[in-house]
Amino acid sequence: MHPASLPTYELCEQARLARDARFDGVFFTAVRSTGIYCRPVCPAPPPRWHNVDYYPTAAAAAAAGFRPCLRCRPELAPEAQQHLQEETLRRGLGLIAEGLLQEQPVTALAARLGLSARQLQRLFVARLGATPAQIHANRRLLLAKQLLTETALSATDVAMAAGFNSLRRFNDAFLRGCGMPPTAIRRQRGQVPGGELVLRLGYRPPLDFAAMLEFLRRRAIPGIEVIDSAVYRRVVGSPGRASVLEVRADPRRPELLLRLGDVDPRSIPELVRRVRRLFDLDADLRTVHATLARDPLLAGAIGQRPGLRVPGGWDGFEVAVRAVLGQQVSVAAATTLASRLVQQFGEPLAGMPEGLDRQFPSPAQVADAPLEGIGLPRTRAATLRALAIACRDGQLDFSSGQGLEDFVQRCVALPGIGPWTAHYIALRALSLPDAFPAGDLVLQQVLGQGARLSERATEARSQAWRPWRAYAVLHLWHLAANPAPLKGDPP
Template identity: 45%
Template structure:
């Protein structure tokens, strides 16, 4: 059994384990040599002796070390490390792509090609930092997907094996035994314990997050921008349900997320997919949309130290910076939102969806379409929109650039390269690229000094744009605090 070298900070990590500190869930994992089990720091089990504990930077590394997942704390379901949202280097970009399922769909060669490095370089850097290469990291994700499908659906085991991304049933069986120390049949919960989950009922999930979560604000944000046909928010504040369609690699889906109760550590989600192979990708896209892998403690430490911003941070603990379920869709919506109100942008997007979106096989409540593909919009007349001719040209130009790959917005793209490519397009300026960078690319450090709402928020605080330098690397979160000081946001989409 291989053990990682002791790293600085292991004593601090052990202290976090001893105090069952959930702030570190997903940031590292610990394994116990006497039991062969690895856990998340907040595991409720009796704290093991320090001499028997090993620390790992990823679940995949712990699995590679020969440890199996704890059945009490389910370390494979811990929130992801916030580090991958912040970092723009090779490892951060690779982790975002692996989470999106690229290794399962395109292999390690496809991952390396997207990153612009050799497969050997990618493997070396991931192994150095995370204790596991791309194959092992993807394998850990496949194992988690398989467990979810086994315990929440009635799909046959053989179908689950391929839906989770395994190349063969034998590989699936071997992995499940290695990771969970159980056969797939044993891991599947007994019928009386399982929630009925036929395909029509979708797959029920609990999506973990770290620390406090300002659910009301993120639901308000999404509700104001909900696009008819692809999004809807049902219910009343405190008990709302956000629903939206998803365009996925193998098919389409509908995601349903319930507004959580205060003090919870997860969001209840249900995914209805036309192809279960899209499960891990759909989960990652919902996680990005709701910013579930953020570290609210680090954000609050930096922003809360500002004497003007501090009271806003204290008033809204756990405020998130919503991402996007579909980066290309967000880019088109950002163009539609140029120089119009939030409500007007949502109406324009609804008109676009009705005219050019792909209809679902059958309407699902108020959801009728998935957002149009860029190739469809690149050649569209857009006469239905009633926008100025120049803005229509910009929209078609952006769509064409997305369709032919001149602009890439996948999770592993270099954010600076994407911004430069966008700025080179006619009709695209700093506000649009910044908004796309913040939401579509999940950059936590974007500031929009030209935004009307931001200017009003700064004025209300007695602050100026240059004050935002002190808020790095969390300026995207500062934006949302500023926007939340206003009754409505005059300009963004």
């Protein structure tokens, strides 16, 4: 069987022999003579071609009986973004990453996607080489392997973080999947300092980390985030156990370094998932650029900023509130309003450093807040309340198991939220790669090259960029030298 998402054999061979980092996570190399599977960038001497099999996912290689390599560490590989081109796969993988299969059976996942369990199994095996359950199990195993390698967490805490209900089950699963007990990983590694946790998060280069930080810095919410030219910091956790998360680039490898303070081990998978989404670490820019570069304007933009990615959002409700606050005002004005909202209605966090001492208010808190007191017009306050009530009551959520059109329709059903705001929320809060706010003034002006295209013409121009229109949005925004601080200025 040759899964549909696997590159051709010739391309896999070329990338493996060249250790081409652009293909990291796009496929995995399994060596029959050793029983081990590797990333294409593995530093070990390349095996002979007749001993090699290729798999589209680490889970597929594991399901075939191969063990993860201890040198190249498949747990550090980014996800393969070509899977996102098929919406059902994108939604399914997103729900698995969010932990749906941790508590519910595969039939629940199939129901969320509108398929039978058999249809879902067939789709995953045909495209990814593994069933949903195998994808989920291998994610847990590789996370445990990373935590054992990079942290001083106890085996019990590692088991909890990876979602195992007992240490015995964890030990059995690790022995089956890695061919050794967890203690063997600890004996082989070097000394790991205690205290804060530092995890390595891999990506396929290039990544314009400076541009990403600058975008996020201009939109940082005081009290929640502190961002400078090299580091992203954010308060995470609950009032009873708040901590600071820090992200910076590794100067030697295509990785970000995630530093966590005193966090509940069970929260680690979610924190890692949010950071990867925030910095778009699973982007395969080779695939994105192959589509966008057919347009001469975008080809020039890619040439200027080849590592530009789509900044995500930490929390869906937070992004949506920020988008509503940014309607009809500048980025700076929206930041001022967000700061007032957090200071007046966000819960204070004791013992935290200044600037990182607030929790963003919940939908229930915003729904009942006197929002006009922070300087909002009455209509904007009503929109914010309607948004908060919809999120509080479950009418609107930000889970991965939804499509772009459905999400936009549910957003625009709320008073005061139009397609522009809905697509902006979809772009950042859900990281939907085809989100495209065609009503954006800056996009219309850049595409019109001095004139201004209509919304219909802007939408029509974007059709050739599907399914990666969100990346086109970022390139076009960066092409705008001096965007007007009006509706089209992204909040």
